[in-house]
Amino acid sequence: MRTDGATAEPTGRGDVLVVDHLVRRFGDLTAVDGVSFRIAAGETYGLLGPNGAGKTTIISMVAGLIAPDEGTVTVAGEQMGRTAVAPKRHIGLVPQDLAVYPELTARENLVLFGRLQGMTGPQLTARVAEVTELIGLTGRAKDPTKEYSGGMKRRLNIGIGLLHRPTLLILDEPTVGVDPQSRNQILESVERLSVEGMAVLYTTHYMEEAERLCDRIGIIDSGVLQAEGTRDELVRLTGAVDHIRLSGTGDTHAAAEALRALPSVSQVDVDRRELRLTVGDAPSAVAQVVTRATDAGMSLADVEITRPDLESVFLHLTGKALRD
């Protein structure tokens, strides 16, 4: 895993976003404290951290809405600033708030932001229709958005960000306050985008979303980027390992002996009817473990895999739970 922004690009395709040592203070509070990271083309990068960690502040600086006190943001090779126009063309921002006009229809909202991105004429009309279809609002495109459900508004919010086919799409907690079904739709569409080659910066305080969507994850707390890397890289940081728990009847001691002989198993603890195994990679070891235990005369009632997740990574790094 990388810990400083100066190393080579991970994919070799060129970085769409380079964030270099950003600092932003609000009075005495340092909301963002020396944050650096890069996102390559086609990569989905997650900023995972609890409320108040500084995610939105980072995004506001990346999108050129507020000025950093220190550090720089470079988008597609161009330096971002509050008055910079060129780098803003590359960015599609999906803010945490539902940033749409409630009195206007989905179409009118899309057309407005399309025009602000410099789109016009038939190209704009065609793209608005395409995006409306994509976000599943074609049937309701002519209704004022204030009549929409929360999920529909969220989808429109994302549609506006996608409209001008940005190089970098920024989504700030897009699933907050959304029902499970809409949430799944949103996650699926983000997955599709990264397949299409769009770079995505995704912030969330839900570790499952970060695990599911992101190629790499930056863990942020109190304005500081605590660590970053792939999910597995981060998990390895904690030194935590996978466990398989077997319970059942029969000769547990014979089974324990047999399992100790397996190279993938590093430790076996016996507790009456239950075996607790420490393994390198539980999903790949589990089949062999079950066969060997059964062969040794144990009849299994239950098999459980426990793996360390980003939650435990967060706990390890900050001493706090991700969810408060």
Added chain:
Amino acid sequence: MRPVLAIVTAELRRFLRDRSNLFFVFIFPLVLVLVIGAQFGSGATAGKVAVAGESGAMVAALTTQLESDGLVVTSGSREDVLEQVSRGRAAVAVLVPDGAGAAFAAGRPVTLEVVPGSASNALAVQQRVRGAVDVLQLDQAQLAALTGRGVAAPAARAAVDAARDQVTGPATRVENVDALAREFQGVGQFDVGAASQLLLFTFLTSLAGSATLIQARRHGVIARTMAAPVSSAQVLLGQAGGRLVIALAQGIYIVVATSVLFGVDWGNLWLTGLVLLVFGAVSAGLAMVLGSLVDNEGAAGGLGVGLGLVLAGLGGGMVPLEVFSDTLRGVAHVTPHAWAYEAFAEIQRRDGTLVDVLPQLGVLTAMAVAALAVGAWALRRSLARAM
């Protein structure tokens, strides 16, 4: 320019979606013009005077003098005329005491009692009555002077009349008549009310628009707009432009509707439009300031209406500026209303040309530029602030 137009279009759409806007912008002002016009007096006259007291040469002369000044004169008993005034049917009552006619004929000073009503034009009418009495007394003093030197009464009368005609009548008379009376001479019943309601309402509509900017900020739409490749100046011009177009539409509508429905004479329409444009720009700019500095729509709405009414009251939007004392009139000129009011007065009443209203246009333009500059600063600042 394109982003500005896109924002203006969106703002107009938002405005039109809210039906209650249509009532306040298009119906309500006309109702008020009607109400104020009705107060100002009926017919094409600028006021009614009710006279009570012994009839005679003096009352006849006073009546002639008042009527020649465009006032409608009725007479009746003391109780009658006081009742007329209290009911608002006459602007002013003039009570002629017993023996006044004889004193007047003898060239002695006469004291008339003038009772003003509560109508908005009562003060103006009162001034004109005073002016008419001045003229009569001057005539009478001259007559007395002539007869005192042995000139026969009819000859003296002829000499005074001749003298008055000689000295290009109106000019001498104007010297004697109060400026206020002169100002409203020949002004239609609805003219003053229409101009002041135009200012009051376009300003109020613009300031009420500050709430839509606050909504847009709170919904995060402004932030999202600024994340697009547009400058804050473009965002501000788009937002202010929306307010300006609405104010212009309302203004043009009031001008057309009042001239068709109430026969209001607006004078040169191009100049009227120009004054409306710069005045609208000032109010749009102030709406941007208010909408950027205040975070709460309710507070901004209240402040907007309060400010709109106070500035309008201070600036001649409710009571004609001419009625103000000199000091108050000086203070009034901190408001854009006073400058626009003056420009309209120039155009409506004195056939003013572009050159005549250039000072007012200049001041209003400077106010608009200042308001927009402060608005741009406040809007940018608001983005860095949590709402």
